[in-house]
Amino acid sequence: MVTLKVDAPSQALASEETTTSSDPERPQIIDSSSPAIDCAKDEATLPEKDDGISPISPTGEHLKYMSTSSTAVTTTQDPQTPAEPHTDAGEQWSIHWYLPSFMVFKYFLGVGFALGHHFYYRSLDLSLVGSRWPVQVGTALAFITQRCFVGAVLTAYSQWAWRTLNRKPLELATIDGVFAASRDPSKAISREMLSKATVQVMLAAACWLLPLSAIASPSTLVAMPSTMSSNESCPRVASLDFARESISPGVGDAGRKYEINYWGVYRNTTTPVYMQPTYDFQRLSAVSFRSKNGPLHSHDPCPGANCTLTLEFTGPAYKCDEKADFDGTTNQRLTHMPPRGNVVFTSSHPDKERKNKMEIYLGVPMEWFSEKGELYTGKWGTFTTMYPMWVGYVQNTTRPYKGVNDTLWPFELEKKVLKCDLNYAGYTVDLSFEGGRQTVTEMQLDYRGPVLPDGQTMTPYNTTYREFSAYHAIGFIFQKYISNIITQESSTTAVYPASNIYQTNLINETTGLAVDDFPRALETSFANLVLSLLSEPKFSPVFNTSRPCTVRSRIQQWQYEPFWLGVSYGIGAVAALVCIAAGAYAFVSNRYGVDTMLFSTILAVTRNNPELDRLMDGYSLGRAPLPERVLRQRLRFGDITELVVKGGDGKGGRGGGISTGVQVVRRAGFGSEDMVRPVAVGERYG
Structure with missing residues (x-):
């Protein structure tokens, strides 16, 4: 689309209305139906440039691109000469280091967090469970990892979105999907989105599916019951020494001691002689004989452990x-x-x-x-x-x-x-x-x-x-x-x-x-039967002693299974790398970087666009959803160069003599597909 701006002197326009009138000396809005442009006898000529724009004739011939079928010329109330672009073409058509560098940085940052997650869990393998914080830390690392991968993919997503908008006219609803599918998957569900923005849909799907790589994280480090063995000295182990039967009955370390036998004495002597087994021992023997699980149990020398x-x-x-x-x-x-x-x-x-x-x-x-x-x-x-x-x-x-x-x-x-x-x-x-x-x-x-x-x-x-x-x-x-x-x-x-x-x-x-x-x-x-004596510390042969023992405590140990963590992170890393490769290709194809997530980007490509103003008339609040007729309008991003006509002394009238000169200001933005031509790579755009 070519836009013609007629620039009048400030003193002549100070009292004028912003809308066009029938006054022949007032700048007119000329569209494809206007018969001529009255330039007060001065000729308005286009600079001779090999840019595909046909010069405008003094008689008011329609201004057309070589490749377009319609032209729009508008007036402007701005008394100043349109500002020159603040950047030259070389700076415009260059890829700033920030976007591609940060895309790659986020990817490798995610890989670093994934490796850190692995080595952190490996350091915990077979260690004692002190708290549940390691699992929480691992979950946090998994979340950060997938967010880094998604962040890298979002940068690639923005570049491919601009590549898509540069090459294909799309319905406004589809353009909404191109901008929003990474945040709202329902925006990707349309026939045109799936057919004309297939790669965009795949990149959006990656943004939504990559967080699944964090699912396997909690299950790769689990607390498992185990035993810990240590060589120690058990201080109270029941043992037997039948020589202690030769010691006179008395109080021992388990209280009153009892012998296995009853004793008699010779007449008029104190020499003991065997009489019979004591009833305590006979009772113990009867229980032991009926035991089918080995000897009767002695006391536990390692309570609380094995x-x-x-x-x-x-x-x-x-x-x-x-x-x-x-x-x-x-x-x-x-x-x-x-x-x-x-x-x-x-x-x-x-x-x-x-x-x-x-x-x-x-x-x-x-x-x-x-x-x-x-x-x-x-x-x-x-x-x-x-x-x-x-x-x-x-x-x-x-x-x-x-x-x-x-x-x-x-x-x-x-x-x-x-x-x-x-x-x-x-x-x-x-x-x-x-x-x-x-x-x-x-x-x-x-x-x-x-x-x-x-x-x-x-x-x-x-x-x-x-x-x-x-x-x-x-x-x-x-x-x-x-x-x-x-x-x-x-x-x-x-x-x-x-x-x-x-x-x-x-x-x-x-x-x-x-x-x-x-x-x-x-x-x-x-x-x-002999070992069953250990269950009755009151018998004199039984005593407590210290013995070397192997103590096995029931503990919980962290057990790390790296396979599933590697699989989940591996799939995520490969998928993100493929998306980054697509983003890198889009960088090279676009010849510059874009961040579609920023309002400033939207502002830059939609400013001062009468066609979009007419399309969105009455919807400046941004209310959603828009009517179907608006959403079905097909738009494309491309060249919407405007022509600015410079004014003279501003006195008006046929003798006033508004001097005419046309300045071509190249602009890029959105427009209908018959009003936009492809962006000219290497040209400077305002």
Whole structure:
């Protein structure tokens, strides 16, 4: 569009109305329908420039671009000569360093924050959870990162928007979308926007989707339950020392101490002799036998944490060896067992040889009694023999059996005989305490020989008599508990237990027969009885000591999974980089930088534009939405050069002689597509 401004002297225009009149001496608004321009006999000529603008004739020929079909000429009341542009063409057609530099800076700033996020989380990996602030800090870093990426894309968005507006006439509604789609995605939903501003829509989508890169951030650093191990010294670990039985009963570190046995004395002496196990120990033994979860638990040496430790002490232990047959010292026979008999389990009774059956004297050897059942004065209290425990049992081989009573026993039953001797043994026990619950993780027994070897005696005057008596009492209680028999008439009938062993985990609950690897299970069961003493600190062999232990505390540790953080940031960084590449291309294509987010940019490209003034007449408040007829007007950004006619002395009239001269002022802005031509690259625009 070419605009002609007729410039009259100030004194001639001071009293004139701003609108045109019929006065022939007043400057007229000339449009394409005006027949002529009255220049008061002076010729108005256009400067001869090769700019595609045809000169205006003195007779008022229409002013037209070589490539346009219509021209508009307007008057102006400004008495001053239009100001020259403040910048030369070279400065106008240059890319200021700020916009592209800041676009790249924001991108690399986002990459820096993303890397900082990664290294920050990696520094927290496997560290203790002190507070929840690291997750909040990470969320903040993720937010800053995506805002930097979006900021870089917005700069690219502005450049591509100007490239689009420079090349295509668009409806005003579509131009609104080009300006606002990065802030309002609904503006991108139109047919023309999708077809003629496709790249713009993609850049707007990037602005909206890039913040999704922050979604994965909170899930990449999580607080996970864990344990922390440290080698420490546990100060109150229950342990056993049977030599403490030799110390007179008294008050210990757990209060009043009780011995395992009751004691008697010789007549007219103070020398103690063995009587029987105490009722406290018998009660403890009964509970231990029925426990199917190992020994009874001792107190927790590491309350509030979990720990493992190793106990080492010397104590009694049964050592069981397989024999071909019973030795004949008991009433047990192989013929009592299937298939000829019905005894599937048998264990010798410790009181079998005692002629006096007075239960008050539990575990008193037969040698201590006379023929009349009275205790001998000379032999009372002296141990001369430690009777072994004989055990017989059967195991089902599941092999078909053909022989005697094969209708009762269709499968072959293998007979086993054990001789179990009470030994000194070194205990090495690994204990684990978790949540206050004790677990025996491993136990090793180092057998060191019988507690009473053949040919030796143990008298009340021996310094280890009390310790020996404790071993004897524990062995006696165990042997007494599992003694007697279990019978079964056939493989299809139920078992009939007469032994308390049926209440222990030494017998298979399903078959009623001895468990697999019965010898080791029997030895372990007795060792568990010994370890159960640790649950009763009142017994004299039990004491507290310090032991090295590994303490495992339940903690929460940060666990960092970098994969998803890398994926989310990687996708965001690549998408932003593609958008920046589009922005860089738009910079080069436009030959200058634009910020469409600024009001000053809108002001610069819409100022002093009569066509836009007429289009927007009545809507200066900026109310939205605009009428459909306005939004459907097609506009384009381009060259809207104006022609300014300079006036003379201003006296008016035909003789006044307004001198005419036309100045071409190149302007760029928005206009209808038939009034705008492409911007001439390299030209200076006002």
